[in-house]
Amino acid sequence: MSDILEHRDAGVLTLTLNRVEKKNSLTRSMYAQLADAIEAARSDADVRVVLLQGQPQIFSAGNDIGDFLNHPPSGQDSPVFRFLHVIASFEKPLLAAVCGPAVGIGTTMLLHCDLVYAGDNAAFSMPFVNLGLCPEAASSLLVPRMLGYHRAAEALLLGEPFYAEAALEVGLVNRVVPPTEVNAMAQAQARKLAAKPLASLIETKRLMKGDLQAQVLARMNEEGQIFGRMLTEPAAREAFTAFVEKRAPDFSKA
Ligand code: COA
Numbered sequence: 001m002s003d004i005l006e007h008r009d010a011g012v013l014t015l016t017l018n019r020v021e022k023k024n025s026l027t028r029s030m031y032a033q034l035a036d037a038i039e040a041a042r043s044d045a046d047v048r049v050v051l052l053q054g055q056p057q058i059f060s061a062g063n064d065i066g067d068f069l070n071h072p073p074s075g076q077d078s079p080v081f082r083f084l085h086v087i088a089s090f091e092k093p094l095l096a097a098v099c100g101p102a103v104g105i106g107t108t109m110l111l112h113c114d115l116v117y118a119g120d121n122a123a124f125s126m127p128f129v130n131l132g133l134c135p136e137a138a139s140s141l142l143v144p145r146m147l148g149y150h151r152a153a154e155a156l157l158l159g160e161p162f163y164a165e166a167a168l169e170v171g172l173v174n175r176v177v178p179p180t181e182v183n184a185m186a187q188a189q190a191r192k193l194a195a196k197p198l199a200s201l202i203e204t205k206r207l208m209k210g211d212l213q214a215q216v217l218a219r220m221n222e223e224g225q226i227f228g229r230m231l232t233e234p235a236a237r238e239a240f241t242a243f244v245e246k247r248a249p250d251f252s253k254a
Contacts, residue, residue, distance in 0.1 A: 004033045011048035011194030012187065013041050016055075023061035024054050026105065028071060031079035038086045038094075048194040048201075050090070051186055052109070053097035056119060056179040062104025069240040072231040080105070081224050084137050087112040088216055091202045093193045097186035098122050099179040108137035110172060111146070114205060115193075117186040118164045119179030124172065127159035132235025132254060134226050138219040146170055 005016040015037055017024040026034075034052075041047040054060060063080065073080045087094060087109060096110050099119030107124040110116050126143070128135050135143070135156055144152040147170050154160050167173045177185055193201060206213075230236055235254035242249035 002033070003027065003030050004037070006037055008047065010191050011046065012051055012190040013037065013044075013047045013049070014051045014053065014187065014190075016053050017060055020055055020058060022064070023058050023101065024106075025061040025064040026080075027064045027067050028073070028079045031083040035079060035082040035086050038083075038090055042091065047092070048198050049093045049095065049190045051095045051097065051190045052113070053183050053186060054099060056099045056182070057121075058100040059096075059098040059102040059122070060106030061101060062106050065240050065243045068231060069237070069244065072228070074228055076221065076224060081220075084109075084112075084220060084224075085217070088138065088220060089213070091205065092198070093190075093201055093205065095186050095190050095193075097182045098124075098173070099182050101125070103127065104131075105137060108135070108139040111137060111139060111142045115186070115189055116173040117182050117189070118167060118173040118176050119182045120164050120176050121179050122164040122167065122173070122176070123161045124155075124163070124167055125159060125161035126155055129157055130159040130249075131239040132233065132237075132251070133230050134223060136220070136223050136227050138216040138223065140223060141215060141219040146172060 001018065003019040005018045007014040015034060019025065019030065038050055041050050093114045094112065095115045096113040097117050098110065100121050101123050102110065103125050104127065107126050126135065126139060143156060147155060155162060164173065164176045168176050235251055238251060238254050239249045
């Protein structure tokens with residue numbers, strides 16, 4: 001069974017994260033498959049909308065930490081950066097259905113989705129600092145805009161999680177429903193969009209993003225360079241090693 005399931009129906013491409021035993025943490029090959037599928041959807045007339053989803057108990061534990069340790073991404077054409085670039089520049093509607101933990105990129109990818117539906121068990125966190133890293137996916141730009149500076153600082157400096165109701169309040173998610181209903185609700189909304197005129201959807205999305213689009217891509221590149229460097233520095237190495245060894249990190253020397 002693949003770690004990413006692809007399903008096409010009624011103009012909707014549904015991409016399901018399917019590595020539940022590792023909490024849907026994302027490996028290089030998963031990012032590559034996601035990036036390839038979304039890239040292909042750009043020019044596929046049969047795909048009008050893309051939906052990203054996990055399972056009722058977990059959306060994603062973020063980047064696979066073993067991969068960070070052993071195969072840190074380098075360069076803008078590495079799978080993770082390709083994935084981020086393609087979702088940030090995807091012209092058609094992109095939806096997400098989120099239940100349970102959404103860690104790191106599990107949260108930041110949502111900033112690039114047009115509609116997000118969440119289970120009442122959803123827990124969002126961006127613990128980049130706790131891992132000796134910096135924000136990615138243009139979250140350093142988009143999270144302060146969405147949450148306000150001080151709440152963004154709690155999320156990005158302290159790395160504290162926030163939950164479905166708070167995400168609803170700040171507008172990160174559109175609606176909160178029981179976890180077993182989230183994927184079906186997102187699918188129904190995706191099908192509604194897929195029945196609308198595609199050119200109108202694309203132009204409306206482009207106009208709503210406006211000047212922000214170029215800023216997002218520029219910030220993503222800037223973050224990517226810093227993130228790539230920090231991945232190999234002592235603080236991050238200590239954080240990843242501590243996670244693998246199931247102990248608390250010791251940053252006293254990092
Ligand atoms: N990378 C690699 N493996 C991961 C992982 C990750 N990001 N997150 C979880 N796993 C693995 C665990 O190592 C464990 O593997 P094992 O069964 O072989 O020991 C398995 O998934 C289950 O994880 P566990 O931590 O026992 O589940 P939990 O329900 O107690 O906690 C989370 C779930 C998501 C809260 C917790 O796994 C977590 O915090 N993960 C790390 C998140 C993170 O820092 N991601 C990077 C963001 S940039």
